[in-house]
Amino acid sequence: MELCNYCNQKSKAAQNLNALELEKLELNCNPVTFRKGDRIMIQNALSFSLVYVKSGMVKVHVMGPEREQILKITKGPCYLGIPTTVGAKINQYSVTAIMETQVCFIGVDIFRELLMTNGNFAYQIVLDLCRNELQNFQKYINQLQKQGPGKIAEALLHFSDKVFNDLNYELPITRNELGDLTCTSRETVSRILTDFVQNKMIEVDNRHIKIINKKQLEMISQMG
DNA sequence: GCATTAACCACAG
DNA sequence: CTGTGGTTAATGC
Numbered sequence: 001m002e003l004c005n006y007c008n009q010k011s012k013a014a015q016n017l018n019a020l021e022l023e024k025l026e027l028n029c030n031p032v033t034f035r036k037g038d039r040i041m042i043q044n045a046l047s048f049s050l051v052y053v054k055s056g057m058v059k060v061h062v063m064g065p066e067r068e069q070i071l072k073i074t075k076g077p078c079y080l081g082i083p084t085t086v087g088a089k090i091n092q093y094s095v096t097a098i099m100e101t102q103v104c105f106i107g108v109d110i111f112r113e114l115l116m117t118n119g120n121f122a123y124q125i126v127l128d129l130c131r132n133e134l135q136n137f138q139k140y141i142n143q144l145q146k147q148g149p150g151k152i153a154e155a156l157l158h159f160s161d162k163v164f165n166d167l168n169y170e171l172p173i174t175r176n177e178l179g180d181l182t183c184t185s186r187e188t189v190s191r192i193l194t195d196f197v198q199n200k201m202i203e204v205d206n207r208h209i210k211i212i213n214k215k216q217l218e219m220i221s222q223m224g
Numbered sequence: 225g226c227a228t229t230a231a232c233c234a235c236a237g
Numbered sequence: 238c239t240g241t242g243g244t245t246a247a248t249g250c
Contacts, residue, residue, distance in 0.1 A: 147229070147230085148229075148230070184230075184231085185230075185231055185232075187230085187231075187232080187233095188229090188230060188231075191230090
C-alpha cells in the first residue's frame with residue numbers, strides 16, 4: 001500500500017497532518033486506479049468512505065426523475081462525497097471516471113476524527129466546501145436563467161479557464177453529456193456549436209475545441 | 225397573430 | 238455518436 005506520508009499528491013488539508021495522524025489515515029486509506037467509464041461512487045449505494053481524487057477527471061451525476069443530470073465535471077486533486085458520506089450514509093449521487101483516474105477511498109470514521117482533532121485540517125476542508133457551494137449557486141443561476149447559447153458558452157469557457165487552462169482542448173465528454181451538463185438536449189448542443197463555428201467564435205474538430213473569439217463567447221455567456 | 229426558442233422524433237453518415 | 242431537418246409547444250411581443 002502507498003504510504004500517505006510519502007504521497008506526493010497530498011491535499012492542502014492533509015498537509016496539516018502530523019506523522020501520527022498520517023499513520024492513522026494510512027490504515028483507512030485505499031488507493032485505487034479507475035479506467036475511463038468506471039463508476040467510482042454509485043448513487044443509492046451504502047457507503048462508509050469518501051473519495052480523494054489524486055489525479056484524473058470525473059463526472060458527478062445523478063439520475064433525476066426524467067433524465068440523467070450531470071452536476072459537474074471536475075479534475076483532481078479534490079475531495080468528493082464529503083457531503084453525502086459525512087452527512088448521509090446513502091450516496092446521493094454517482095461519480096464516474098471520464099479518463100484514467102487515481103483515487104483514495106478514505107474511511108469516514110478516520111475522516112471525522114481528523115476533523116475533530118485537527119483544526120487546520122478541518123479549516124481547509126470547510127474552505128473547500130464553501131467554495132464548492134458558492135460555485136454551485138453560480139451554476140444554478142446560470143443554468144436556470146440563461147438560454148441555450150449562454151449555457152453552452154459558459155460550459156466551453158469553464159473547460160478552458162478552470163479545467164484545462166488553455167484555449168485549445170479536447171472536450172472530455174460527448175455532446176450528449178454536454179447536454180446533460182447544461183440542461184439542454186444533444187441536438188441543441190450540436191446546433192449551437194455549429195452556430196458558434198459559423199460565427200467564428202470557435203473551431204471544432206470532433207472533440208477538439210479551439211476558442212478563437214473569447215471576448216464574444218464571454219459576451220454570450222454573460223448576456224444569457 | 226407572428227417570431228423566437230428549444231425539445232422531440234427521425235434518419236443519415 | 239453526431240448533425241440536420243421537420244414538427245410542435247411554450248412564451249413574449
